[in-house]
Amino acid sequence: MCQNIVENKEPVIKRGRGRPRKKEIGEVKPKKVKDPNAPKKVYKYVIPTVKCQCGGEYVKSNQKRHEATRKHRKYLGEVLPPSTRKRSPICEKTRIIRSKVADLTEEDKEKRREYFRERNFYYRQRKKMEQNEDEDKEEEEF
Numbered sequence: 852m853c854q855n856i857v858e859n860k861e862p863v864i865k866r867g868r869g870r871p872r873k874k875e876i877g878e879v880k881p882k883k884v885k886d887p888n889a890p891k892k893v894y895k896y897v898i899p900t901v902k903c904q905c906g907g908e909y910v911k912s913n914q915k916r917h918e919a920t921r922k923h924r925k926y927l928g929e930v931l932p933p934s935t936r937k938r939s940p941i942c943e944k945t946r947i948i949r950s951k952v953a954d955l956t957e958e959d960k961e962k963r964r965e966y967f968r969e970r971n972f973y974y975r976q977r978k979k980m981e982q983n984e985d986e987d988k989e990e991e992e993f
C-alpha cells in the first residue's frame with residue numbers, strides 16, 4: 852500500500868545539501884564584469900578603531916582581547932615567557948632568496964646566483980618557445 856502511494860506521486864526535486872546545481876536553477880547567467888571606472892563604494896559607517904599606546908589598533912569591543920595580547924602586555928612591562936608558537940622552519944633556499952645580499956656569506960651568495968641563473972635559463976627557454984609558436988602561427992596565416 853505504502854509503496855503504491857509513493858509511486859503515484861509526482862517526482863519532487865529534492866533540495867540537496869549545499870549550493871544548488873546550475874541545472875536546478877535553470878538558465879546559467881553570464882558573470883557580471885565589474886566596471887573598472889565605476890566609483891568606489893563609500894561606506895556610510897566605518898567602525899572606529901582605537902589606537903593604543905603600545906602601537907596596536909583595535910575595535911572598542913575588542914578592548915579586553917587586545918589587553919590580553921602579548922604585544923600590549925609587553926608594552927606594560929610584563930616579562931613574558933618565550934612564545935611557544937611553532938613556526939615551520941624556512942627552507943634553506945627560501946631563506947637565502949629572502950634575505951638581503953649584504954647579509955649573506957660568500958657561499959650563500961653563490962647559491963643565490965645559481966638559483967637566479969637557473970630561473971633565468973628557464974625564463975629564456977619559455978620566451979623562446981612562445982616566440983617560435985608565434986612564428987608558426989604567422990606562417991600558417993600567410
Ligand SMILES: [Zn+2]
Pocket residue numbers: 903904905906907917918922923926
Ligand atoms: Zn595596547
